[in-house]
Amino acid sequence: MEKQRLDRILASTGKWSRREAKLLVKQGRVLIDGSPAASAEEKWDPASAVITVDGEDIGYRQFTWLMMYKPGGVLSATEDGKGRTVIDLLPPELRRLGLFPVGRLDKDTEGLLLLTDDGKTAHDLLSPRHHVDKVYYARTAGCLTEDDRAAFRAGMTLRDGLRCLPAELEILSAGETSEALVTLREGKFHQVKRMLSARGKPVTYLRRVRMGNLPLDPELMPGEYRFLTTEEREILGAERD
Numbered sequence: 001m002e003k004q005r006l007d008r009i010l011a012s013t014g015k016w017s018r019r020e021a022k023l024l025v026k027q028g029r030v031l032i033d034g035s036p037a038a039s040a041e042e043k044w045d046p047a048s049a050v051i052t053v054d055g056e057d058i059g060y061r062q063f064t065w066l067m068m069y070k071p072g073g074v075l076s077a078t079e080d081g082k083g084r085t086v087i088d089l090l091p092p093e094l095r096r097l098g099l100f101p102v103g104r105l106d107k108d109t110e111g112l113l114l115l116t117d118d119g120k121t122a123h124d125l126l127s128p129r130h131h132v133d134k135v136y137y138a139r140t141a142g143c144l145t146e147d148d149r150a151a152f153r154a155g156m157t158l159r160d161g162l163r164c165l166p167a168e169l170e171i172l173s174a175g176e177t178s179e180a181l182v183t184l185r186e187g188k189f190h191q192v193k194r195m196l197s198a199r200g201k202p203v204t205y206l207r208r209v210r211m212g213n214l215p216l217d218p219e220l221m222p223g224e225y226r227f228l229t230t231e232e233r234e235i236l237g238a239e240r241d
């Protein structure tokens with residue numbers, strides 16, 4: 001990995017500002033491979049140098065990847081004058097990193113949302129070429145039927161002209177209200193809601209439960225997040241030198 005200034009490496013963890021990092025170096029609290037760092041301007045390869053502050057490894061990451069269980073009522077945006085965003089749910093050291101959501105969920109939609117500062121991988125993941133399936137658990141008003149499943153599978157064209165790629169509708173329960181898993185190969189605006197409304201079965205609740213091979217962690221509660229593991233980043237193609 002390319003060498004970087006020590007104050008930049010320290011600040012990239014989100015734990016300290018550049019100014020605080022400079023002060024830590026001055027105070028002799030930063031060790032590189034066991035010896036006190038001479039200057040905050042010195043350049044090091046953060047992938048190979050062992051950097052500690054007060055004896056603790058700084059936990060350097062080139063990029064940050066979080067999995068969040070987005071709760072309802074929160075916007076998938078980085079800032080918005082009108083309401084709380086997913087970034088507001090993070091602690092200050094992560095808010096500083098310039099993270100952004102990978103794609104969007106509607107304000108009232110819950111579930112799996114990835115947050116990162118790795119623009120290139122996020123862009124690739126969202127690109128239609130990548131075909132990352134997204135799976136949603138939906139509750140609807142109205143009884144889902146085999147006809148609905150066939151219409152999803154055939155590829156629907158909505159009245160407003162929106163052409164949808166073939167999608168899967170796995171009916172979990174059917175009655176006055178129904179439950180289903182919807183798998184989309186694309187992510188158009190309000191797509192699940194529009195497709196089910198077009199079948200006369202409006203969505204009453206929606207939660208994203210999977211993106212590609214990455215399921216929403218069942219341990220997470222709405223509003224909680226955790227770091228992706230190395231294996232999960234590999235699954236996404238977000239693990240690189």
Ligand code: URA
Pocket residue numbers: 104105106107109136189190191192193194206
């Ligand atoms: N489809 C929707 O209708 N809403 C979402 O938030 C995601 C997919």
